[in-house]
Amino acid sequence: MREHRTESNGVERVAGEQYTGSLDDQNESAQDGKRGIVGQSRHILWLLLLLAVLGSSCKAQEPRQQEASLPPFAQNSIEADIPQEDGYPIHTNKTLTYWAELNGNAGNIKPTFQDVPFFQEWQRRTGVKLDFIQPPANQAREAINVLLASGDLPDMLEYEWAGFPGGPEKAISDGYILRLNEVMDKYAPHLKQYLREHPEIDKQIKTDSGSYYVFPFIQGEEQLLTYQGPIIRKDWLDELGLQVPVTIDDWHTVLKAFKEKKGIAAPLSFLGVPSPLFGIESGAFVGAFGIKKGFYLDQGQVKYGAMEPGYKSFLALFREWYAEGLIDKNMSSVDTKTLDANMISGRSGASIWNAGAGIGMWQPAVKDKWPQAKFVPAPYPVLHAGEKPKFGQRANAYMGSGGVAISSSSKNVEEAVRMLDYGYSPAGHLLFNFGIEGISYEMKNGYPLYTDLIMQNKDRLAPAQSLAMYTRASYFGPFVQDARYLEQYYFLPEQKDAVSIWSDTDAKHTMLPQISKTEKESTEFSAIMADVTTLVDEMSLKIIFGIEPLENFDDYVAQIKALKIDQAIEIQTAALKRYVKR
Numbered sequence: 001m002r003e004h005r006t007e008s009n010g011v012e013r014v015a016g017e018q019y020t021g022s023l024d025d026q027n028e029s030a031q032d033g034k035r036g037i038v039g040q041s042r043h044i045l046w047l048l049l050l051l052a053v054l055g056s057s058c059k060a061q062e063p064r065q066q067e068a069s070l071p072p073f074a075q076n077s078i079e080a081d082i083p084q085e086d087g088y089p090i091h092t093n094k095t096l097t098y099w100a101e102l103n104g105n106a107g108n109i110k111p112t113f114q115d116v117p118f119f120q121e122w123q124r125r126t127g128v129k130l131d132f133i134q135p136p137a138n139q140a141r142e143a144i145n146v147l148l149a150s151g152d153l154p155d156m157l158e159y160e161w162a163g164f165p166g167g168p169e170k171a172i173s174d175g176y177i178l179r180l181n182e183v184m185d186k187y188a189p190h191l192k193q194y195l196r197e198h199p200e201i202d203k204q205i206k207t208d209s210g211s212y213y214v215f216p217f218i219q220g221e222e223q224l225l226t227y228q229g230p231i232i233r234k235d236w237l238d239e240l241g242l243q244v245p246v247t248i249d250d251w252h253t254v255l256k257a258f259k260e261k262k263g264i265a266a267p268l269s270f271l272g273v274p275s276p277l278f279g280i281e282s283g284a285f286v287g288a289f290g291i292k293k294g295f296y297l298d299q300g301q302v303k304y305g306a307m308e309p310g311y312k313s314f315l316a317l318f319r320e321w322y323a324e325g326l327i328d329k330n331m332s333s334v335d336t337k338t339l340d341a342n343m344i345s346g347r348s349g350a351s352i353w354n355a356g357a358g359i360g361m362w363q364p365a366v367k368d369k370w371p372q373a374k375f376v377p378a379p380y381p382v383l384h385a386g387e388k389p390k391f392g393q394r395a396n397a398y399m400g401s402g403g404v405a406i407s408s409s410s411k412n413v414e415e416a417v418r419m420l421d422y423g424y425s426p427a428g429h430l431l432f433n434f435g436i437e438g439i440s441y442e443m444k445n446g447y448p449l450y451t452d453l454i455m456q457n458k459d460r461l462a463p464a465q466s467l468a469m470y471t472r473a474s475y476f477g478p479f480v481q482d483a484r485y486l487e488q489y490y491f492l493p494e495q496k497d498a499v500s501i502w503s504d505t506d507a508k509h510t511m512l513p514q515i516s517k518t519e520k521e522s523t524e525f526s527a528i529m530a531d532v533t534t535l536v537d538e539m540s541l542k543i544i545f546g547i548e549p550l551e552n553f554d555d556y557v558a559q560i561k562a563l564k565i566d567q568a569i570e571i572q573t574a575a576l577k578r579y580v581k582r
Contacts, residue, residue: 089127097154099133101140103475105468128419153407162400167522168213177405180212187417190424204398204514208578214403215420215478228393229502230378233349244378255326258349266328269348273335276537283391284352286314288381296510302572306536307560312553315543355498377498392505396514402476423479432479435470515575528568
């Protein structure tokens with residue numbers, strides 16, 4: 001998510017941060033194969049990393065870009081005069097350990113969890129002290145592999161457990177994480193109540209055998225599910241006498257004009273990290289050819305897009321555009337910082353990114369230097385005018401990321417469960433979404449309204465950054481996201497327009513739900529997709545870069561089939577059928 005991130009509608013995910021992919025939508029199961037426990041040949045290297053991480057659990061992993069002036073908070077201190085609210089604070093002298101990667105927006109301001117006001121306040125209110133174990137930025141997957149191999153696990157682990165190799169049931173049976181059913185019944189009344197009231201979401205956050213395995217991040221409202229799509233410089237379009245592009249031909253005309261008439265170095269730029277073509281995995285451009293790069297539903301049938309004829313057409317298009325200089329020459333290495341720099345500097349004029357971390361970040365950043373600059377959303381491209389996009393970014397209410405599991409070896413299960421359950425309580429809901437009353441929000445006629453500390457920060461922090469200091473609303477965590485956050489987070493009219501424009505697709509009908517696989521299926525699926533995904537990414541880049549002839553596409557498809565992609569499709573289909581019957 002990832003910088004979802006990725007975050008999304010604000011949970012705009014920061015690439016490299018516990019991404020599934022998604023980013024991706026979270027069901028981009030082709031990414032599953034990349035999440036396997038590292039081989040023995042890499043364990044020594046990552047063990048050294050683990051020792052470094054554990055030896056300095058909260059050491060800064062990145063230089064802070066900017067120091068914000070923040071109100072003082074009690075650091076790890078539980079004040080005696082904290083009012084009792086809904087059974088909190090818990091009276092305990094224990095210090096629990098918590099493993100997680102710090103969100104990029106927060107990490108750019110304060111380098112450790114203990115420096116961030118939200119995490120100070122969460123500890124203060126629940127009465128539970130935390131010792132954070134913080135992996136190096138953008139290395140969560142590698143670090144957790146080493147951590148699990150070490151056997152020395154913290155009390156709580158925040159990770160995308162839905163994508164664990166072998167599935168969540170294997171993580172439970174292997175003794176890594178705890179099956180939560182019994183302890184949730186005892187110590188998590190708020191989450192249990194929410195799930196009783198929302199059976200469709202309850203269906204998503206447990207395995208086929210009925211096991212709960214995380215305290216989930218939930219986006220329970222429709223307007224929270226779409227947050228990403230094409231973005232373009234409207235001021236340049238106006239200057240060139242062009243309209244916002246709709247069709248693939250429109251896009252070619254616009255990008256060519258940006259290149260030839262404006263002298264733009266990289267007209268179209270999108271994320272190529274953590275995996276090649278990451279930025280188009282929700283369906284931008286590739287979706288115009290009736291397919292998606294990964295798994296999707298076509299009239300209820302599971303298909304894998306990278307082997308379909310439409311993918312050849314997409315590769316032919318991007319091969320042409322790349323040769324014309326319309327796509328960033330460094331497309332395979334573009335991370336979020338590079339993307340931000342491209343769009344803010346004017347090196348690029350179009351992208352696929354988020355309404356918050358994209359439009360909401362770039363527009364304020366250019367207003368002083370180029371006050372006429374305007375970033376606006378564009379619809380997902382189609383081949384012919386009047387068509388409705390078949391694909392587009394859309395999340396499930398439970399995306400599989402940002403959930404917090406409790407390790408099977410924890411000796412502090414009750415305290416961990418009760419602390420995590422706080423996010424689903426009325427008071428916790430406000431803290432996670434809006435922060436601290438009187439500081440980050442004020443209650444106005446029953447509506448939690450962000451203060452100027454968030455929306456007009458005197459240190460010139462973007463709202464995504466100031467929110468990350470006081471809330472978890474714009475990324476992940478053990479809570480239910482509140483749509484009232486988004487109503488304020490999207491402070492520009494272009495952001496509000498983006499939601500309606502980007503959600504005008506058939507993605508709801510073509511995306512897979514948050515299905516789970518059996519341990520055997522998941523192990524087999526991950527092994528297949530590790531090889532398939534590597535082949536797809538390598539061949540896609542070779543064809544786009546002109547290294548491999550387009551005529552070799554049929555041979556490439558034959559290789560995918562030889563790697564047992566049909567078996568992977570069968571596994572997805574079986575898992576989908578079980579999900580429907582839950």
